[in-house]
Amino acid sequence: MDEVKQLVQDIKNGNLKPIYFLMGEEPYYIDKISDFIEETVLSEEERGFNQVVLYGRDITVEDIISNAKRYPMMAEYQVVIVKEAQDLSRTIEKLTSYAENPQPSTILVINYKYKKIDKRKALYKGINKVGVVYESKKLYENQVSDWIRRVLSPKDYTITPKASQMLVEFLGTDLSKISNELQKLQIILPKGSQITPELIEENIGISKDFNNFELRKAIGERNVVKAHQIVNYFSENPKDNPMVMTISLLFNFFSQLLHFHGLNDKSPRSVASALKINPYFVNEYINAARNYPMKKVSTIVATLREFDVKSKGVGANAISQGDLLKELLVKIL
Numbered sequence: 195m196d197e198v199k200q201l202v203q204d205i206k207n208g209n210l211k212p213i214y215f216l217m218g219e220e221p222y223y224i225d226k227i228s229d230f231i232e233e234t235v236l237s238e239e240e241r242g243f244n245q246v247v248l249y250g251r252d253i254t255v256e257d258i259i260s261n262a263k264r265y266p267m268m269a270e271y272q273v274v275i276v277k278e279a280q281d282l283s284r285t286i287e288k289l290t291s292y293a294e295n296p297q298p299s300t301i302l303v304i305n306y307k308y309k310k311i312d313k314r315k316a317l318y319k320g321i322n323k324v325g326v327v328y329e330s331k332k333l334y335e336n337q338v339s340d341w342i343r344r345v346l347s348p349k350d351y352t353i354t355p356k357a358s359q360m361l362v363e364f365l366g367t368d369l370s371k372i373s374n375e376l377q378k379l380q381i382i383l384p385k386g387s388q389i390t391p392e393l394i395e396e397n398i399g400i401s402k403d404f405n406n407f408e409l410r411k412a413i414g415e416r417n418v419v420k421a422h423q424i425v426n427y428f429s430e431n432p433k434d435n436p437m438v439m440t441i442s443l444l445f446n447f448f449s450q451l452l453h454f455h456g457l458n459d460k461s462p463r464s465v466a467s468a469l470k471i472n473p474y475f476v477n478e479y480i481n482a483a484r485n486y487p488m489k490k491v492s493t494i495v496a497t498l499r500e501f502d503v504k505s506k507g508v509g510a511n512a513i514s515q516g517d518l519l520k521e522l523l524v525k526i527l
Contacts, residue, residue, distance in 0.1 A: 195344060198223050201328065202230055210235065210271070212296035213325030217306040219332040222369035227328065228275060228305050235273055235301060244272040250281035255288040262292060262300045275303045283309055286317065293320030333369065335446075336470040338362045342372065346389070351380060353389040355474035359407050360391055363443065364400045404428070406435070406443045413444070414482030418527055425523050429516025437505045437515040441522070445498045447482075448491055454479050455488040497525050 204210075214231065216224040236245055244266045248258065258276055266272040279286070286306070294316075296302065302325075310329055311318050321327050333341060339358040346353055365371045375398055379389055382397065391402035402408075404427040412420040428435040450469045454460070457468055460480070466473040486494065501522045505515065513521075 195341065197328070198227065201227060201326065205231060205234065210301055211325040212298060212300060212302060213293060213321050214301070214303045215306065215311070215321045215325065215327045216304065216330065217310040217327070218330035219308055220330040220369060221307045222373065223328075223330040224305050224307055225370070228277070228303050231273065231301065231303050232275055235271060236269060240266075240269040241273075243267040244269045245275075246273075247275045247277060250276060250278040253282075255282055255285050258289065258302070258304075259292045262302045263297050264300070265297075266299050271299055271301055273301045273303065275305070277305045279304045279306045280309045286311065287315060290315075290317045290320050293317060293324065296324055333367050334470070335362060335367055336472075338367050338369075338372070339472055341369065342376070345373070345376065349380060350385040351383070351387055351389060354391065355472050356402075356407070357389050357391045357394050359472075359475075360394050360400050360402065360405060361398075363406050364398075401427075406440050409440065410443060410447050411478060413523075413526060414447070414478050414485065416485045416527065421523055421527065422520075425516075425519050428519060429514075432515050437519055438502070440519065441498055441502045441505055444526075445495065445502070448486075448494050448498065451479060451482055451486060452488065452491045452495060454483055455491065494526050497522070 214227065216227055218224065232245070232247075246261055248261065253276075258274070261274045264272060283306075289304075292302075311327075313319075318327060339355065339362060342353060342358050342361065361372055361375065365375065376389075379393065379397060383389070383393070394400050395402040404424050409421060409424045409428075411417075412424060428437075428440065450471070453469060454465060457465065459465075462473060462476045462480075465471075465476045465479060469479065471479070501518060504513070504518055
């Protein structure tokens with residue numbers, strides 16, 4: 195995020211590079227940087243003659259080079275933006291000759307999503323020498339809550355740890371989806387507001403009481419009644435609560451709990467650092483460790499592996515996902 199801020203600031207300050215090669219698994223920042231260049235480098239009057247958007251599936255690398263070598267009309271720069279450039283992955287190395295001698299008056303922006311070029315090859319070295327190669331890496335699940343907080347902070351909004359966790363659980367690590375939901379909330383909430391689980395339930399439709407986050411907590415506390423209530427709710431709403439996702443989250447939880455048992459230093463700060471979790475959730479692991487000794491946790495991890503296979507239809511074709519989930523819960527508790 196800091197690298198993106200610096201890149202944007204350099205563009206604002208007029209420190210422009212002839213090539214921006216934006217690549218990587220996380221498309222959110224690729225789109226953000228590309229859109230910023232598209233909207234700010236040229237004035238509205240200049241864009242008509244000096245800005246072109248190309249799509250990888252419709253062009254060749256030679257087309258990109260041909261467009262990039264043109265001169266701007268009545269402007270200092272022309273901007274050439276190539277979207278979905280990953281469709282040219284087999285021939286993208288042909289861009290090397292242009293990268294070694296780019297047109298100074300052209301700003302070429304390559305959006306190369308979900309893939310990356312080989313840093314050992316001439317194309318990467320050529321672009322890196324004269325321009326910018328930005329790799330947008332996928333965030334791990336434990337990093338997304340902090341990302342949400344950092345995105346909201348400059349806009350004068352805050353979010354509770356539980357609300358943030360609900361978004362991550364429901365939307366995964368897809369930053370674009372999370373950003374869209376946050377923008378919806380910002381439209382209806384005044385500045386200075388705190389986003390709570392109640393607001394998320396009311397406006398996004400994620401249940402604050404019946405979700406994987408609450409199921410994990412109930413299991414950790416050995417709250418049998420609450421855990422069964424949540425599983426029954428999941429059984430009645432399977433489309434909104436796929437079993438594969440539930441098993442994945444429970445597997446991560448018990449794997450971390452196994453790690454917790456092996457820690458020498460079980461102070462909250464050390465646990466948060468070792469397990470890569472928000473300090474707010476450390477007590478959940480401390481409580482769960484009291485309820486599930488290491489041997490039991492190992493057994494549960496093996497059980498979750500077994501039910502992961504069953505949830506995908508192997509050896510359990512005649513059993514509904516809801517019944518499988520209920521059976522899993524009984525074995526865990």
